[in-house]
Amino acid sequence: MAEAHATTEMMHTAEASNFAPFLRSCKKECSEPVEGKITGEIPRWLRGSLLRNGGGLLEIGTDKFNHAFDSMALMHRFRVRDGHVTYMNRFLHSNAYKRNMSANRIVVTEFGTRGFPDPCKTIFQRFMSKFIIEDFTDNDLLNIIQLGDQFYVCSETNFIHRVDPEKLETMDRVDLSKYLAINTATAHPHFDRDGTYYNMGSGFSLCGPTYNIVKTSPASDVNVNPFETASIVCSIPARYRFKPSYYHSFGMTENYLVFVEQPFFVSIRHLLWLHIKGDAYIDALEWNPKLKVYFHIINKQTGERLPVIYTTSPFLVFHHINAYEDSGHLVVDMCCYNDGEVVKGLCVAELGKIKEDPYHLAELTRCQVRRYVLPMDVSSQDLDRSQNLVKLPGSEATAHFEQDGSVFCQYEALTEAGPGHAEMPGINYAKYNGRKYRFFYALGRKVPNLETYMMKINTETKEIEIWSEEKRIPSEPVFVANPNAVEEDDGILLSSLLHEESEKKVALLILDAKTMKELGRAEFETESSVPGCLHGVFTHLL
Template identity: 35%
Template sequence: MKDATQTIRRATFAYSQLYARTAAREIKHPVEGVVQGEIPRWLRGSFLVNGPGQASVGPDRYRHAFDGLALLREFILSDGRAWYRHRFLQSETFQRNHRDGRIVVSEFGTAASANPCGGVLQRFISHLSLVGDFTDNALVNVTPIGDQLCALTESPFLHRVDARTLDTMGRSDLRNVASLHTIAAHPHTYDGCTYLVGTRFTPPRPKYVILRFPKSEEMNGCKSFLESARVMAEVPMSSRLYPSYIHSFAITENWLVLLEQSLIINLPRLLLSKPMGAQGFVSCMKFDPERKTRFHIVDRKTGALHSANIETEPLFVFHHVNAFEQQGSQEVVIDVCAYVDDALIRSMYVYFDGWTPKTRFAQVRRFVLRLQPGRSSVSSQLIRPMRSFCEGGLRGDMPRINELFNGRPYRYAYLLSQADDHREDDIFLSKLDLDSGRWLRWHCADWVPSEPVMVPRPGSEAEDDGVLLSPLVHASDECRRALVVVDATTFRQLAFVEFFTDCAAPATFHGCFVQAP
């Protein structure tokens, strides 16, 4: 194992290609890894991550990193040892595709193929029948919602997962709760309640819809936690035909903050996309450089929309870092990973001819929103100038924090990162000090990390007292996978665990750590 701080020359690769790998089979029985270093004995539980695991079905290939069939991965940690296994999420999309031997449900960047056995008319009918046919391929996130472990994507379905076996236990359809068309795959839990934001595109105007899952003692006779969800707020969007895309949101003690950003969805094109033969949902999305970003602030307790009209420059945001209040509750500080266009999405195609996509991560930026109750004011009176924190050209995305500080004043963020003065394929983990702008780096040649998850040490008081977990894939050897354990305080490597299997290891998106009982 090379020293993690060394920079060693390696072959250039396209980051998106790490998502084009296919796990040829499930690994149902945990495989023990080879540990270099020492895993803290207090670290006991399951590190669960989600992401694409199958890049093709029959003759059809998925085109985008956000398309492949979901594969749930689990790293089991106990007594200084580690094991690995993975299972495919048994979604309806997975089952339908495999039953037909082709891609029959459209994804973010891939349109479903028409029935190859039909004539011209039958193929056209096949296209029409898929308009509004939602994928339930929940490959984006896996996270607890109440007492359930759930796999999520951006369509309105939650898959319940058995944490002991990774079996898919069933599906909840949020269309039945609030007639949702999409959801943000990053819910928040605060004071025992879980909040999830979705969108509804029906006339007369598209809306954000905020769902609240109550505390277990407030379920009022509901059979399951997921059935207890209630609509707590609806926020109208600015445009009737071109609603804004949303992937995440922010929460504080008193507020929920939604970004109506400049990446828009062309509803007329979406409705016609199948007959037009468009290439998946992404073909109906566009960054509008003339459209400002608007902040919607919703009272977390009452669901009332704050009257302040707060806007800033055009931006695209996948992920919020954190948010908190100051000056009582009259200022909201919100940190985001901000892009000035949608180039990241375009760079994540996994199959391309004659060009190599260049992936550049976001800048971490802070907004301070001044709330003036009962008054609608222009943005210049309500928002301080946006600024970037990071020294040395740090870029990053997939941010995580110590979740004990979610919605509260905090200092540290952990990111999947690049630096402006390094090669595009030089991807590393970073610890960002938001007070000073300084950052620390973990890097290992030929290995590519994914989202870092911070696990606080039991009984800890300091914000950065704990460890960081990140799954690793090898840049050139598809079958090599590993897990790194990093000290969250010093950012030094504590353990590197490699798992030897004969099965390819695609890159991952988001996940969580579930403490052992």
Template identity: 30%
Template sequence: MLKSNNFQLGLTTLEQEITLEQLSIQGEIPLWLNGSLFRNGPSKFEVGNQQYRHLFDGLAMLHKFTFKEGKVSYRNRFLRSETYRKNLKAGKICVDEFATSINRSIWQNVGSLLNLEISDNNNLNIAQIAGHFLAITGSANLIEFDPYTLETLGKFDYTDNIPGLLTTGHPQRDFEKQEIINFTTDISQNSTYNIYRLFFGETTRQLITSIPVAEPAYIQSFALTENYIILPEFPLLTNPMNLISQKLKGKPFIDNFNWKPEKMTRFLVINRKKSELIGIYETEACFALNQVNAFENQDEIILDLCAYPSHVINDYYLSNLRNTQECKLSKPELRRYKIALSSKLVNYELLSEQFLEFPQINSEKCQSKKYQFVYGVGFAQERHNDFFNQLLKIDIIKQKVSRWYEEGCYPGEPIFVPQPNSEQEDEGIVLSLVLDGNQSNSFLLILDGHSFVEIARTKVPHHIPFGFHGQYFQGIFENSHA
């Protein structure tokens, strides 16, 4: 049960859009930090007198902090998707979201089967494809925005025809092979997972393989090693025929999925060179939203993720999060799964006693390789039943934990930015957008990646609602048309 309500501000709407050419800075920003941090997340939780039901439903807003010569600027803009425009024009919720469905008659529900409308309210993450900056989510809809002004430019399409209405908001970038790996889920009479690669600078995806699946799973992220792609299929499953019946009943998207722990968790392993599924490896039921990293150790695949014993979608209904007396929030374990390719044995161990979510590593140096440090958010012992309220750096080799904690503050996903020409894995800085429940605003926190000591912070004049993910890009500055 959560005992503090300082975090409730992070669940309230931010309407204001502003541009601030220079923020005040407490501390000193490294001069080598020249680029922009983009953040994505829900910012509007109601339209007219209608409320969204889930944290994943809120209308998307983009935020950008730009660093140049020790100074920082800020701007934010709503993502003006078709969903956003329709809703605001009508003054009510007009498009179904992840856990919110609009009121229709039975005949309107029948009609909706013939004209399937998937929301383009892309509030999960940021991606860069061939120079295009995109707001992305778990649907195949992609929305392009201007990286300087944050203005919405419109729909972005790949120049291919790989099917699938669903995807993940966590495409994996292989810096050595210069390619992006992701997959789509095509839910139909003959459902498939369609795994593809996209070479840097291109907009045409290449299908690696399609895997038939009777009951597609809800999958938010996956793992990548040098030679393998690993799809973790958690037993939160849907049946295509059930989708139709639920659609007729006016049920929202996530209500089509059922938790079936008896089906177990399955790791689908695809050989990247042979472009084929080489095996399905089963273990006890679990659930995860975010992977940490994966790499190979002889005949084993090592896969680290933030795992829960059951699915946690229900934790993030706003009715639960806003209930300060009875709110329940599941705790994610930092688990290491070992998948033995020849024997098909799967087992796991805890990498830390600390609960960890929104994990980040030095991906440019350690993606798909052995690594030592993981950063994330967790729960401070001072208020362990609170919302995510501390930042963690975990040394998984030496079992050393460093943390940042400030009473009444709620940090978001930490983004690691390596220092140019750095040699050490943790040589760089960590950026985290923090909700200050004491001052009713937010600030960007900058920590030293090695010592995990605060070196600077810069405040914005308003609160920023809890977001999900973001990306840092080197060399994106404000310019004359901003």
């Protein structure tokens, strides 16, 4: 057929899967909890469930998805009680999943894979379908969030799904655009200490695209839809009318929200044309290395933007680590890439080359943790470009006025800029999100074998402690505080641990967050492959 829609010739060998767990496909759910084999010690105070989400099915019939972000969403649950741990997984029964499985082929277009065009649709019908929101994928594979007593899986579209965390059953599909003027939403919302939910979503209108700050109060009842009371706190016009910036997360302090408008754009013209043709959305993304990054600072209470324009040299960010206010400055820590090539690096074809050329993927995914310090009490009346506006003691970051009155910020490196990797960060979120902190935890990758490890970074001393184990692949570290915690790092780290030599084995790994030493683990063996997961949450409710 002339219109190829998915990579049908890509072979997913066991060897490739050993180096890239996101190439695995789960062919049979572990829908009933299985008991884990315990080694070491599971803390007796630990009670609850680690809920994870990620891609789980890369092949449907003879079709194969082209990108790691296209795989059908698979939810995971590790439940811990009285020293025992169980594991289960189930697919999200989204419309995309049901349509693909019913047809036994890929019929819904995903981020990097074109769905097979409906032969019954004319070109005119495909053109009109761009106005029908139902045509967009609802494959929510990125994260699981807890909103009050309710749990939702989400990605970056306007569709999210409420799920039953006990049985991992798909409940209701929520279309956020029915409650708010947004067409996208991030999978990384923030929560105030009173449970208030903040998120960002883009809106598209004849006046041009906007970046909208969304605020929602937690539902007081499990039967109440919390999004019915959602509101837009602030709308920020995009720099370019037909090219809004792509964003995956944002920052939040106690009083402000931090949005990074980066030069990685979604071409609306290209996107509409791709949707008419049925092509994948990845081709609508454009990186422009000649344009600066803009920092937008929004007051959480009033919705007003700070009048100062903050800029810096171009970079790409997926994940904010933390942000906080300190002595008249905003400190913003992020995992930064030099350009947009990392998106291509997560294509199946690139991941399949890992064993032959690991340095290539290491370069594509080169990531550095950077700290930007934004001085808030500044006046552009004195445009002395030689003056460093950052007065924060001990900070290596700088900022100075540009001729146009904007403030240009130069980062302080918290990790080296080599071909290693520092991503999927986590902190003691409940106590230190939006506040001054010392520690964060992340995944790293060694070169040249790209072995994945977990690390703890001290933001003050820049010391790094590492946990690693040969032929084991940890997931994003999730911090759980000790109930009697006094210090910031009093607690444990939870991680889903995969085996290189056996795709059917998975473990829950428990580390002491202070020492990065293993406390214990629970090992499981399932009937099918367990793919890599992305993000999730630990809840004490289950």
